[in-house]
Amino acid sequence: MVTTNTSTSTEPLLAVENLRVDFLKSKERPVHAVHSMSFTVQSGECVVILGESGSGKSVTAQALLGLHPVDTTNVTAESMRFCGESLIGPGSTLKSIRGQRMSMVFQDALSALNPVQRVGRQIAEMFMVHRKIGKREADRRAVELMKAVQIPDAERRARNYPHEMSGGMRQRIVIAMALALDPQLLIADEPTTALDVTVQAQILTLLTELRREKGMALLLITHDVGVAAEIADRIIVMYAGVLLEEGTAEQILLDPLHPYTRGLLESVPRPDQDVLPTPIAGGLPDPRDELTGCPFAPRCPLAMQRCRTTIPELTYAQDGRAVACHLVESGLQTKEASHA
Numbered sequence: 001m002v003t004t005n006t007s008t009s010t011e012p013l014l015a016v017e018n019l020r021v022d023f024l025k026s027k028e029r030p031v032h033a034v035h036s037m038s039f040t041v042q043s044g045e046c047v048v049i050l051g052e053s054g055s056g057k058s059v060t061a062q063a064l065l066g067l068h069p070v071d072t073t074n075v076t077a078e079s080m081r082f083c084g085e086s087l088i089g090p091g092s093t094l095k096s097i098r099g100q101r102m103s104m105v106f107q108d109a110l111s112a113l114n115p116v117q118r119v120g121r122q123i124a125e126m127f128m129v130h131r132k133i134g135k136r137e138a139d140r141r142a143v144e145l146m147k148a149v150q151i152p153d154a155e156r157r158a159r160n161y162p163h164e165m166s167g168g169m170r171q172r173i174v175i176a177m178a179l180a181l182d183p184q185l186l187i188a189d190e191p192t193t194a195l196d197v198t199v200q201a202q203i204l205t206l207l208t209e210l211r212r213e214k215g216m217a218l219l220l221i222t223h224d225v226g227v228a229a230e231i232a233d234r235i236i237v238m239y240a241g242v243l244l245e246e247g248t249a250e251q252i253l254l255d256p257l258h259p260y261t262r263g264l265l266e267s268v269p270r271p272d273q274d275v276l277p278t279p280i281a282g283g284l285p286d287p288r289d290e291l292t293g294c295p296f297a298p299r300c301p302l303a304m305q306r307c308r309t310t311i312p313e314l315t316y317a318q319d320g321r322a323v324a325c326h327l328v329e330s331g332l333q334t335k336e337a338s339h340a
């Protein structure tokens, strides 16, 4: 099964401009979960959105697929396009794209599966419902897909119920379901968080292999720097609903410019370095407050007066990386500034 990519070489597979998501609750101030997110994903690329819990990563992913309840959420964007087709507003083709050309894998495989239906049949139904394929052929394709996600003894395992499988096996079933219709983009929200380290590594390897084999793009959401390092072509660093830094995996992991990215990397243990991890002091700002300056200012060791009153623009450099920080904007490298 080979994915047919209908996007042109110059047009990104996914292009999001100024996405904003607000949660509205009566009698309470709205929660501004995503202030402004603009990013692209190219065909076949693996983009990781990296940030701590509460930074708006999952909210962004769910907004792409229109999964927020319309009565309590306000999702707006200047534009949100998949292969040039709009995902938002009048004329949106999201319904025909969601689950087919763009699908999603969630963190909790158990709640994503029907507990009273055999896993093989759950995969087969994807073919029966969306491709109008008969039961026998759908069952055969389900087993084929289970083999593709490396489930041993797939014919027998297809007759299992979800509770009869391990967490790693269930996550493979969920990935198989997401791949059933040959998506051009797979969105995976913390797909390995609930798994132990060994199984996590197996799932990441599997995602990388499947992506290469099918020419599929992957948008992976994680709080884990190690996961990002393992799989990303490009990394988007998100904090308090704002994109703070974006670049290739090498740029972000080896030469981070934004003080938050540097803090994030310094807060995780590095086996190659003899330094103890240092957590970033403080917490995320109240998401009910409108932004009046840099969202990281209350925790930033380099904050200046201007940082508290002016929101830093995302500045693009020639090497393709983008950073939202007044120090970088004014040509001062944050590393030099921190040692001044």
Ligand code: SF4
Pocket (backbone or CB within 6 Å): 258, 259, 260, 294, 295, 296, 297, 298, 300, 301, 302, 303, 304, 307, 312, 324, 325, 326, 327
């Ligand atoms: Fe720190 Fe100011 Fe840069 Fe924000 S804009 S990261 S507060 S130096």
